[in-house]
Amino acid sequence: MKNYTSSNEPTSATCPACGLLCDDLILNATGAESVKNGCAKSITFFEQSFQTDISASASLFGKPCDLNTAISAAADILRKSKQPLFAGLGTEVQGMRSLMRLAEKSNATLDHMHSESTVRNTLTMQNSGWLTTTLAEIKNRADVILAIGTDIVTSHPRFFEKLVWNTDSLFNKPTPEIIYLSVPAENTQAGIAPNGTSPTVIPADTASIPEIVNALNALLHHKKIKADTVAGVAISTLQAVADKLKSAQYAVVVWSAASLKFTHAELTVQSIVQLINTLNENSRAAGFPLNSGDGDTSINNTSTWLSGYPTRSRLVNGKPEYDTYHFSTKKQLDLCDALLWVSTFNPHSPPDIKTPTIVIGHPNTQLEHQPDVFIPVGIPGVDHAGLMFRVDSSITLPLKKLRDNHLPSLSDVISKIEASL
Amino acid sequence: MITLLKNGKIYDPAHKKDGVIEDIYIYQGRIIPKPLDPSKISQTFDLSGKVVMAGAIDMHSHIGGGKMNIARMMLPELQQKQAQETKLLTEPEAHICTPHCSHHAVPSATDTGFRYIEMGYTAAFEPAISPVNARQAHLEMGDTPMIDKGGYAMLGNDDYFLRMLAAKKDQKAINDYVAWILHATQAIGIKVVNPGGINAFKFNQRRLNLDENNSHYQVSPREILQSLSRAVHELGIAKPLHVHCNNLGAAGNFETTLNTMGASDGLPMHLTHIQFHSYGTEGDKKFSSAAAQISEALNKNKHITADVGQILFGQTVTASGDSMMQHLNAKHANPKKSVIMDIECDAGCGVMPFKYRDQNYVNALQWAIGLEIFLSAEDPWRIFLTTDHPNGAPFTSYPHLIRLLMDKAFRNETFAKLNLDAQAMSNLASLSREYSLYEIAIMTRAGASKLIGLNDRGHLGVGASADITVYTDQPDREAMFAKPDYVFKNGELVVRDGVVTKVVWGATHTAKPAFDIGVEKDLKDYFDKYQTMQLDNFKMSNDEISHDGRGSIVVHDNKQASL
Secondary structure (H helix, E strand, O other), X not given: OOOOOOOOOOEEEOOOOOOOOOOOEEEOOOOHHHOEOOOHHHHHHHHHHHOOOOOOOEEEOOEEEOHHHHHHHHHHHHHHOOOXXXXXXXXXXXXXXXXXXXXXXXXXXXXXXXXXXXXHHHHHHXXXXXXXXXXXXXXXXXXXXXXXXXXXXXXXXXXXXXXXXXXXXXXXXXXXXXXXXXOOHHHOHHHOOOOOOOOEEEOOOHHHHHHHHHHHHHXXXXXXXXXOEEOOEEHHHHHHHHHHHHHOOOEEEEEEHHXXXXXXXXXXXXXXXXXXXXXXXXXOEEEEEEOOOOOHHHHHHHHHHHHOOOOOEEEEOOEEXXXXXXXXXXXXXXXXXXXXXXXXXXXXXXXXXXXXXXXXXXXXXXXXXXXXXXXXXXXXXOOEOEEEEOOOOOOEEEEOOOOOOOOOOHHHHHHXXXXXX | OEEEEEEEEEXXXXXXXXXXXXXXXXXXXXEXXXXXOHHHEEEEEXXXXXXXXXXXXXXXXXXXXXXXXXXXXXXXXXXXXXXXXXXXXXXXXXXXXXXXXXOOOOOOHHHHHHHHHHOOEEEEEEEEEOHHHHHHHHHHHHOOOOOEEEEEEEOOOOHHHHHHHHOOOOHXXXXXXXXXXXXXXXXXEEEEEOOOHHHHHHOOOOOOOOOOOOOOOOOOHHHHHHHHHHHHHHOOOOOOEEEEOOOOOXXXXXXXXXXXXXXXXXXXXXXXXXXHHOEEOOOXXXXXXXXXXXXXXXXXXXXXXXXXXXXXXXXXXXXXXXXXXXXXXXXXXXXXXXXXXXXXXOEEXXXXXXXXXXXXXXXXHHHHHHHHHHHHXXXXXXXXXXXXXOOOOOHHHHHHHHHHHHXXXXXXXXXXXXXXXXXXXXXXXXXXXXXXXXXXXXXXXXXXXXXXXXXXXXXXXXXOEOOEEEEEOOOOHHHHHHOOXXXXXXXXXXXXXXXXXXXXXXXXXXXXXXXXXXXXXXXXXXXXXXOOOOHHHHOOOHHHHHOOOOOOEEEEOOOOOOO
């Protein structure tokens, strides 16, 4: 019998474990298996969170120290640094607001741990724009869902349960037709309707997604394709997909930039966007880009209204700069003279580099090499309140404090470092 | 600790003061009568010869929320370019830059606050908060320093309201829902964008006229306007229903606009960015000015107020809740990109960059149409100075716009440089009116305050919040309004010579009319069945705005401000 929450009463919670940000969870004081409306990810998240060492101490090179000592050591490192890198950035809105203030004072470069994926979408949006939708529109309108290169549920487990197999919808839509393109058949179980209807599964390599999407685009433009197959997929199969998309009341095309692991994947995202634009000339369709988690949508939005730019940015004497190529963590690890690694939702380890490193994050962060400074902080939505953006960016929801302990919040710590700079 | 502003020329239309020389006394953030004991005056500003007005109020400016952040995110090149570029004074749209002047169409929250206060604006209102996105809008406004803010919540395309209307729910039920939305979104007014049209777009309708039905709900924009204007009126909300008409930007849309004026059966309505809704179909290019018809109707219909939404030439971005019309117009985007969203059975949005060019026939005529409307409006209390920031131009262009209104020679000189066909289609050169300082003060202060119901702002009477702007009276009105000598926010000196000297945080203005909480019973059921968040999380608490110690909430009486 684990005591999950500070009270013995069932407590409602908002789950920050994925972009769906489900706020209908009920945590019981009795154990993980009794998380009402839980999913694989949320149960893992809350189990992991409630098993943290709430008495974890700050440390310098692995030696425990008090919080103030760690804060002044962190401030020392940043004071000496000319080019610090703030990476990881696994936090929510309030944490990011404080990080932005600190970045301004220390001329830091900012990059989120999942930017490699996010940037594929951002570049497309900045190049051509897109037409997208949100969860409630999918729930009430979508009658055809095309998932490209993603099974959706690995990253967003309750997608089908909440948005696709719902029996209540505003417009009495039929049960949606599901089409998986380039998703391994064994990962398409979630797409089987409650009445047993199987999804359409079109197997193909991830690497051939660009080719297939381009063929779909050609078909939508009534272009003749001379080949019988494209990347092993019969043209007739693709024509059937195109026809379904065209005749849908509201087709939704889902992709996950994280799964498009090939060079210049932004061009493929652009092809997907083009497909959606073409459909909208005569009927309705919309895109739904999935996110990668660890607060990626939250911190990029916060950064954008505070500085004008999403991450992969830098503040130079108060002036923001933006470069999705040069300001990547990978590039900056070679150039920075100090690293501040932040990961509060999950115990992600910092990259191993020789430069002075400050780690502020999850109390259970596994540290192979002891950083100069480690400061364990509370988990947003468990140890303190917070604010989080949903995958569709349109909704921001409060995260609740679920238990009492002495772990400081990230913004407390960052503000103190800022004050002692 | 009393501050004395001595010998200023006071322009305070709320008290009919048109350039009288008077002293103003400030104590604890408010204007007070002349103190009996002059020894308590600790600070005196000699304002001899200076023009003194209340802090300006922008009653319609997109300063926060999802679509602005989308605009920022999709247009990094605007900010990058702006960081390098200085405008040439020979360009028609050029204005006198303050040292920190940003022509950036979508400044960050921080810059927004700074640019406003540097021009003597002490409040701005976000006119398009989609209720599901209210938290983000307030987060962004919460990070906007220096000025007061507030917003109008969008209704009329949300499925909850349209279901009520289709089910012919009684007006009381509608009123309760409207009031509940105001509370839940911490807004001060209600807006409707393309009534019914954003929703219709989700059902693949591409245009919606005033008396055309939304195909699913079988209700018309006119019915939506009737219902919402009545709700706003009966709830005693000071701010009239804020209406972005159907058919924005379409040639011939002036008829929709004229008919919309009649849709509320005489109840107050505010038609926003009316310039974008004043287009005829005459001439070879089938695009003409209908400013004359619109102005005539505006002058006649005393229940209607309007802001102009002036366009000025240059690069900007259009960001609107009107996904239907933005999708239709996306082909005109420059650079060519657009973000369109269907949002949460609640709203929509469309964002695209746009470059207004002085040699383009349509753009040049749009510029002239806006000015024609300004100059033909007989009652300055019913017309407001806006560029629909950033849609017509960034708000930083206001000093330039003020000069166009106050300086006929300058206006005609600019007009003479525009596309010749557009010149031929406009009667602008024949309009000789020049706005006075008093009229500018009405449009940008007293009128805006009265319209929104900000009882203690926008004027310089005893008891008013001491938001005060002091200008040097210069013949070049652009230079004058770009760089005030002093700006006081809540009695504190925060700008000197156009430069911020102290960072302060303004309040969030709201209206919270009483309503029957029983409305939540059906809403809870609706949220549980059809929405994707809990009802309780949809609602924003006061604490969310004020907990950081910077923000604060002002609740205004739900009755017409008495001036």
